[in-house]
Amino acid sequence: MDGAELIAGISMKGVIERFIEEDLGGYIEFMPEGEAKAEIVVKEDGILSGIREAGSVFEYFNLLTDLCFEDGDPIRKGDVVLRVKGDCRDILKAERLALNFLGRMSGIATLTHEFVKRAAPVKIAATRKTTPGFRIFEKRAVVAGGGDPHRFNIADMVMIKKNHIALIGLERAIELGKGVSFTKKVEVEVTAAEDALRAAELGADVIMFDNMRPDEIREAISSLEARGLRERVLLEASGGITLDNVSEYAASGVDVISVGAITHHAVWLDFSLRIV
Template identity: 40%
Template sequence: MLTAATIESALRFALDEDAPWGDITGDTFVPGAASARAVLNAREAGVFSGGEVFARAFTLIDSGVQVELAAAEGDTFSPGDTLAMVSGSAQAVLRAERIALNFCQRMSGIATQTRAFVDAAASNTAGRSVRIADTRKTTPGLRAFEKHAVGCGGGHNHRFGLSDAVMVKDNHLAVLAGQNADVAASIRSARARLSHTTTIEVEVDRLEQIQAVLDGGADIIMLDNFSLADLRAGVELIAGQAVIEASGNVSLDTVADIAATGVDVISSGALTHSVRAVDLGLDIGLGLDTDLKPDLDLEFALDPEPDIDLGSALDPDSGPNLESN
């Protein structure tokens, strides 16, 4: 879950990484009293995600910066659309620009990719609902952001981490096999020790494994790297006794055919692990229309005082300064 605390923690880390002793270009080249008005423009089509993160990047630098969003999470946009407007200290806007864009571009890229998967799957299911889900193949430290973006694109989150649910994968089964343990009995034993609210999912990579998993009473069975014919056979064998998830070899080219086999969930690491960022640009210009208003009148609450000292750039002894003054 993407919380305000998670957003602030990640942004502080990113801002400190980018300018640990200040922005020496902005602090020496741009007059401290200068103000700027910038517009976040879409340079290609996509699905928007990361608006709150984008805005908070600026207000962490200077609480006087105003950010207005013209797009909501999950909105589609076209090239040339205005997605947000930023106004305030020019030094603050320039210092936060890249970090704000990095988060928003990547999150919008994930949302855009997810929407494409969702639409492709829906095109071949004759009205039957099939969920598109993410995986744990996320950028370290950014999982909450990336899973939030999947939701913005119409997808669903798989377990957030190892603490959420029992998911028995091939390496777990290999360990059991090495101990000559019975799979069905192991599932039942785990069930007896778990809360009644915790689900058990088991991954199988061939049809012969399914019956033992059913005998153990698993809630979800993942059919991993199955051919389309074997997926259909697996769906027929499971016959509603468990939720059926397909994973492996899932791409935009294959997801529609996989959806047509009758599975309930299709999970893919491609939603997050190698997604392309959407091309967005923050453009500062003179003579911008001061009457321009966003479609959504959204402003984020601002702290009464700036959180970050912009004057530390020329002081070699100051060190990183991302704490409140």
């Protein structure tokens, strides 16, 4: 799934209108009409994301835009990423929303890219720890940074977590989960090697090692291999994973590492708009 597919199915115009209404409120026009040119400059190195969204904001106000880079491109301090011209009043109305898209999404893409580099060739995935109402754009930013968006919503996969197991037990949870639809994979969260073995034996498609140390995960994988179960399942590590230890988790033998921090701990990249 790429960034374009993630945006499909939603009305970009409708989203932009909602965000503009929030930002402008009861805006009172005080600037005189006049043609102007402006450019958006990045003030630090990073990975770009949100350029199409920023362009859409300006285009909503019937401004002419020139996108100088694409999502996923590396950018350097001082690069001009977008040029715009038209009524100066409309440029100023669109400025903050366009910069917010770029700052937030590029921050996520930049952090994701760093995780991807350190974990290679193991895949880095996002989680559902996102900003309500902004998930589609945060997931697109993960894709721009080279990561996998993982589930977009709770219906994308049957995820069996410890609370499900506490309520009805692992065997019953997997039985019910596999009965949802033949199109849905069943993922089980485990915290010990014996749980991973049982989940694999019961037919789980994906096993997520939750908050387990790399050495514990290696032990669990060895047990799966010894029972001839390793090739049946996709293995995911999650919980407590940082830039400092992600390479250790990548070396443990998992297929995927999911990291909530790439969305909820990403620092905005700094952009500014200047009239030229």
